[in-house]
Amino acid sequence: MQTQLQYVSTPLIELRSPLLSTSKLKLLVKREDLNHPSVSGNKWWKLKYNLEVAQQLGHHTLLTFGGAYSNHIFATAAAGRELGLKTIGIIRGEETLPLNHTLAFAESCGMKLHYVSREAYRKKTEKDFLAKLNDQYGDFYLIPEGGTNELAIKGCAEFANQLSKEVDFDYLCLPIGTGGTMAGMIKGIDPSKKIIGFSSLKGGGFLKEEIEKITSVEKTNWSINIDYHFGGYGKTTRELMTFIEDMKMNYQLPLDQVYTVKMMMGIFDLTRQGYFKLGSTVLILHTGGLQGTRFMK
Numbered sequence: 411m412q413t414q415l416q417y418v419s420t421p422l423i424e425l426r427s428p429l430l431s432t433s434k435l436k437l438l439v440k441r442e443d444l445n446h447p448s449v450s451g452n453k454w455w456k457l458k459y460n461l462e463v464a465q466q467l468g469h470h471t472l473l474t475f476g477g478a479y480s481n482h483i484f485a486t487a488a489a490g491r492e493l494g495l496k497t498i499g500i501i502r503g504e505e506t507l508p509l510n511h512t513l514a515f516a517e518s519c520g521m522k523l524h525y526v527s528r529e530a531y532r533k534k535t536e537k538d539f540l541a542k543l544n545d546q547y548g549d550f551y552l553i554p555e556g557g558t559n560e561l562a563i564k565g566c567a568e569f570a571n572q573l574s575k576e577v578d579f580d581y582l583c584l585p586i587g588t589g590g591t592m593a594g595m596i597k598g599i600d601p602s603k604k605i606i607g608f609s610s611l612k613g614g615g616f617l618k619e620e621i622e623k624i625t626s627v628e629k630t631n632w633s634i635n636i637d638y639h640f641g642g643y644g645k646t647t648r649e650l651m652t653f654i655e656d657m658k659m660n661y662q663l664p665l666d667q668v669y670t671v672k673m674m675m676g677i678f679d680l681t682r683q684g685y686f687k688l689g690s691t692v693l694i695l696h697t698g699g700l701q702g703t704r705f706m707k
């Protein structure tokens with residue numbers, strides 16, 4: 411039986427424009443969104459070791475949590491189908507029909523969708539809540555919301571390490587949700603390079619402390635930019651939508667509206683402000699997410 415997810419190696423592309431040549435910057439995009447048709451981008455790396463360990467421990471079911479538009483739910487459902495594991499998705503909020511694209515896809519992969527109120531969802535890590543799920547569904551391997559745990563960070567660190575060998579750069583930029591991917595980048599990348607995370611959440615101030623806790627080592631080569639959330643998680647603006655169209659037209663680069671577009675707006679803005687050192691290479695990580703937002707209104 412297949413025990414590992416398929417992986418397609420991904421291209422590195424260069425963005426060229428008058429703005430970039432006048433600021434003497436090289437902007438490269440690692441198109442990690444293309445690594446798998448449905449377990450894409452950072453979700454592939456976050457799931458890698460979780461899937462391995464779940465199978466080693468003899469589990470046949472994965473259980474995880476997310477909102478109705480969660481890329482992690484989408485990816486977990488697809489991973490379960492590919493590896494022959496059952497999947498259960500604990501979804502925040504009430505069922506709304508027809509199902510949106512993310513949930514319809516998850517269900518088509520065989521994921522059992524279990525809806526809980528927002529109030530109950532907040533208690534999802536408590537013993538009683540999990541014990542009830544155990545009674546109902548039997549044994550399962552638990553993956554936390556957003557897929558962030560130690561094994562997820564291990565996978566991201568492995569990717570970071572690989573990336574450092576593939577290309578030389580001065581800065582690495584990536585979008586942040588829970589901060590798990592960022593923590594992996596910090597662990598896996600040489601401290602001479604700067605890592606900049608762009609928070610897609612409003613009030614992402616708590617992230618710094620969270621990431622410090624996870625990475626534990628005394629690394630100072632990273633920062634989190636919290637100025638480009640555009641109203642908060644999942645919120646969008648006309649400006650963002652126009653930017654997505656422009657990036658598609660000018661650079662043939664598709665961006666999602668929850669994460670990658672906000673980071674990219676931030677990078678272009680910082681470039682105009684002269685934030686990056688002249689002559690440096692900025693590597694941008696495309697973390698995926700295109701499947702969910704294409705259908706999101």
Ligand SMILES: *Cc1c(COP(=O)(O)O)cnc(C)c1O
Binds near residue numbers: 451589666670698700
């Ligand atoms: C989930 C996701 C993120 C956030 O990753 P974290 O590890 O939670 O910070 C970023 N970009 C995309 C496209 C995602 O789907």
